[in-house]
Amino acid sequence: xxxxxxxxxxxxxxxxxxxxxxxxxxxxxxxxxxxxxxxxxxxxxxxxxxxxxxxxxxxxxxxxxxxxxxxxxxxxxxxxxxxxxxxxxxxxxxxxxxxxxxxxxxxxxxxxxxxxxxxxxxxxxxxxxxxxxxxxxxxxxxxxxxxxxxxxxxxxxxxxxxxxxxxxxxxxxxxxxxxxxxxxxxxxxxxxxxxxxxxxxxxxxxxxxxxxxxxxxxxxxxxxxxxxxxxxxxxxxxxxxxxxxxxxxxxxxxxxxxxxxxxxxxxxxxxxxxxxxxxxxxxxxxxxxxxxxxxxxxxxxxxxxxxxxxxxxxxxxx
Amino acid sequence: xxxxxxxxxxxxxxxxxxxxxxxxxxxxxxxxxxxxxxxxxxxxxxxxxxxxxxxxxxxxxxxxxxxxxxxxxxxxxxxxxxxxxxxxxxxxxxxxxxxxxxxxxxxxxxxxxxxxxxxxxxxxxxxxxxxxxxxxxxxxxxxxxxx
Numbered sequence: 268x269x270x271x272x273x274x275x276x277x278x279x280x281x282x283x284x285x286x287x288x289x290x291x292x293x294x295x296x297x298x299x300x301x302x303x304x305x306x307x308x309x310x311x312x313x314x315x316x317x318x319x320x321x322x323x324x325x326x327x328x329x330x331x332x333x334x335x336x337x338x339x340x341x342x343x344x345x346x347x348x349x350x351x352x353x354x355x356x357x358x359x360x361x362x363x364x365x366x367x368x369x370x371x372x373x374x375x376x377x378x379x380x381x382x383x384x385x386x387x388x389x390x391x392x393x394x395x396x397x398x399x400x401x402x403x404x405x406x407x408x409x410x411x412x413x414x415x416x417x418x419x420x421x422x423x424x425x426x427x428x429x430x431x432x433x434x435x436x437x438x439x440x441x442x443x444x445x446x447x448x449x450x451x452x453x454x455x456x457x458x459x460x461x462x463x464x465x466x467x468x469x470x471x472x473x474x475x476x477x478x479x480x481x482x483x484x485x486x487x488x489x490x491x492x493x494x495x496x497x498x499x500x501x502x503x504x505x506x507x508x509x510x511x512x513x514x515x516x517x518x519x520x521x522x523x524x525x526x527x528x529x530x531x532x533x534x535x536x537x538x539x540x541x542x543x544x545x546x547x548x549x550x551x552x553x554x555x556x557x558x559x560x561x562x563x564x565x566x567x568x569x570x571x572x573x574x575x576x577x578x579x580x581x582x583x584x585x
Numbered sequence: 586x587x588x589x590x591x592x593x594x595x596x597x598x599x600x601x602x603x604x605x606x607x608x609x610x611x612x613x614x615x616x617x618x619x620x621x622x623x624x625x626x627x628x629x630x631x632x633x634x635x636x637x638x639x640x641x642x643x644x645x646x647x648x649x650x651x652x653x654x655x656x657x658x659x660x661x662x663x664x665x666x667x668x669x670x671x672x673x674x675x676x677x678x679x680x681x682x683x684x685x686x687x688x689x690x691x692x693x694x695x696x697x698x699x700x701x702x703x704x705x706x707x708x709x710x711x712x713x714x715x716x717x718x719x720x721x722x723x724x725x726x727x728x729x730x731x732x
Binding site: 453460461462463466468502503504508510511517518520521524525550553554557572575581584 | 672679
């Protein structure tokens with residue numbers, strides 16, 4: 268960890284950074300919190316481990332909204348954060364030269380939703396890591412879990428654990444977890460009948476309380492006015508009507524099609540553990556297979572939904 | 586449900602498909618009267634949200650029609666639309682929506698005959714599927730207003 272702090276101090280000076288977005292120890296166990304530091308003196312607060320779940324690219328977007336996009340900003344980036352940054356630069360949200368991507372190797376992060384499920388309402392005060400085992404300590408109970416039981420589904424299927432594009436890389440590159448094939452869950456789900464699939468999505472989305480935490484956690488959702496907040500015209504109802512909720516989720520996925528880096532921030536932010544990833548993953552598969560595009564890998568390729576090819580397949584057109 | 590007459594929303598691009606529909610009209614070509622037309626500048630103007638909104642409001646099917654590839658009045662509007670529709674169709678069918686509910690076609694200004702065929706085909710398809718139930722907004726239940 269000291270190595271990270273030392274390196275960051277050097278980078279702060281070399282790159283004349285005015286702001287650095289990173290992680291620090293949170294107030295809850297197993298939950299690091301994002302931190303914005305403006306001076307190398309504060310670098311000692313930084314940490315990076317498997318509790319650093321948030322996608323920090325989100326804070327880059329917020330920084331722009333505050334008018335700070337002319338500052339030189341450094342960002343500590345896992346594979347997914349770095350891909351989100353690349354995608355944001357590609358979409359013209361940030362100047363490449365104003366962002367310093369500091370890659371760190373990621374071996375998967377804790378999904379707060381999974382942790383919540385395991386704890387079933389109980390609170391933990393501390394935890395201990397022992398190789399692949401994690402022991403949670405609470406008031407009057409002790410729980411031993413495998414690390415993979417707590418990791419986000421996105422991490423289990425992750426193919427890019429290290430930043431693909433970066434200015435600096437601290438540490439040894441990590442191997443992808445590869446526990447699960449990227450689209451295995453999607454393919455398996457697709458075997459069900461259409462009515463079963465619809466019933467599944469109805470069940471999942473009926474839990475939604477429309478808090479929009481998924482949208483707010485997403486680094487790709489930076490519209491000045493989201494279509495759900497728009498009132499002239501008001502596209503969808505603001506209540507908890509199921510068809511409104513389903514439309515919100517479909518359109519959210521369509522808006523992130525070909526841009527989503529599958530960081531899992533939306534699923535982690537969901538207070539009701541809704542299966543948000545399933546539909547997005549299917550769309551991601553289609554974008555990859557149909558348009559041959561994977562988000563956030565380089566600074567040159569036009570994003571799939573902002574481009575076209577005259578020879579795109581059109582078997583679905585009458 | 587034998588005499589079920591579906592309501593189908595069609596989005597027609599101003600330059601090709603709308604003119605194609607016009608040609609079908611002036612040529613007195615017969616086609617089912619189940620469609621309601623919204624004229625749009627270009628098939629690229631059609632936001633997937635429009636299509637979902639139609640299904641929510643009780644339309645049994647939606648058709649979007651534009652110029653053939655290469656013929657777009659705005660050069661590339663229909664190419665962009667094609668990508669959007671491919672993704673929308675994938676998402677809806679993955680969720681379990683019937684494939685025939687949402688359809689896309691290319692109809693040029695000279696294809697009055699094709700326009701009538703497309704409308705007949707879409708109407709027939711939706712008739713077989715029956716009234717839309719998925720996504721329909723209703724206060725009490727998800728029953729279709731047709732019942």
